[in-house]
Amino acid sequence: MVVGDAAFMNKPFSGEGVTSAFAACAIAADVAAEALRRDDLTRDVLWPYNARYFRDQGAKFAFLTALMPALVSLSPDEIDFLYSVPGVFSEEGTRALNLEYELRSDPSETLKALPALLKGAAAGKLRPASISRMARMAVAAGAIRKLYESYPEHPADFGAWIKKAIPLWKKADAERHAYFQRVLREYS
Numbered sequence: 082m083v084v085g086d087a088a089f090m091n092k093p094f095s096g097e098g099v100t101s102a103f104a105a106c107a108i109a110a111d112v113a114a115e116a117l118r119r120d121d122l123t124r125d126v127l128w129p130y131n132a133r134y135f136r137d138q139g140a141k142f143a144f145l146t147a148l149m150p151a152l153v154s155l156s157p158d159e160i161d162f163l164y165s166v167p168g169v170f171s172e173e174g175t176r177a178l179n180l181e182y183e184l185r186s187d188p189s190e191t192l193k194a195l196p197a198l199l200k201g202a203a204a205g206k207l208r209p210a211s212i213s214r215m216a217r218m219a220v221a222a223g224a225i226r227k228l229y230e231s232y233p234e235h236p237a238d239f240g241a242w243i244k245k246a247i248p249l250w251k252k253a254d255a256e257r258h259a260y261f262q263r264v265l266r267e268y269s
């Protein structure tokens with residue numbers, strides 16, 4: 082069984098691999114103890130380590146990894162503007178992101194924020210490209226999280242699961258490449 086950096090990614094937004102690695106270590110210890118109790122160390126019996134990790138923390142990290150290029154593409158002014166609109170970015174949401182790796186948002190609050198967002202967009206405080214990138218990647222990241230939340234319970238289903246994951250990650254990767262190309266253009 083593999084743990085730590087060699088096994089799973091760190092938090093997509095800040096690294097800090099020690100804390101997030103321990104989430105996987107706790108599952109690994111549980112699954113290993115059960116396998117030893119059953120005296121069965123086969124892949125099938127150890128597989129719940131993968132399933133339990135990816136259905137929870139792994140799914141959250143996958144979501145954030147896919148969404149991150151859209152978030153970091155926002156300009157400092159756009160981020161300031163989004164913090165000024167109630168229901169979008171908040172101190173509480175940022176705290177939840179660090180503690181539970183989830184971007185918390187209340188859909189009804191976000192809906193209430195829509196007129197202010199539209200007003201901001203009309204006033205040039207939010208670029209149309211940023212809005213479309215955020216919307217596009219939120220959909221792709223949501224689909225990735227959903228797929229990870231249904232990570233196969235049995236290794237026999239892994240091949241079919243991967244076939245669904247690859248096109249989604251290709252979409253997310255294209256956005257990441259575009260982000261780095263923009264950064265390189267800006268600083269070269």
Ligand SMILES: Cc1cc2nc3c(=O)[nH]c(=O)nc-3n(C[C@H](O)[C@H](O)[C@H](O)COP(=O)(O)OP(=O)(O)OC[C@H]3O[C@@H](n4cnc5c(N)ncnc54)[C@H](O)[C@@H]3O)c2cc1C
Nearest residue numbers: 084085086087088089090091095096097098099100101102
């Ligand atoms: C600059 C930096 C800052 C960080 N800051 C933080 C932070 O503030 N908070 C936080 O939580 N995390 C932080 N991290 C991440 C954290 O350090 C890692 O997530 C964590 O150390 C991973 O632990 P690990 O045991 O999985 O791997 P490692 O600590 O990398 O241990 C792997 C070990 O295996 C050894 N090894 C490699 N190959 C072989 C071999 N063939 N044979 C024998 N031994 C081998 C290596 O020498 C190493 O000692 C930071 C990382 C970096 C690089």
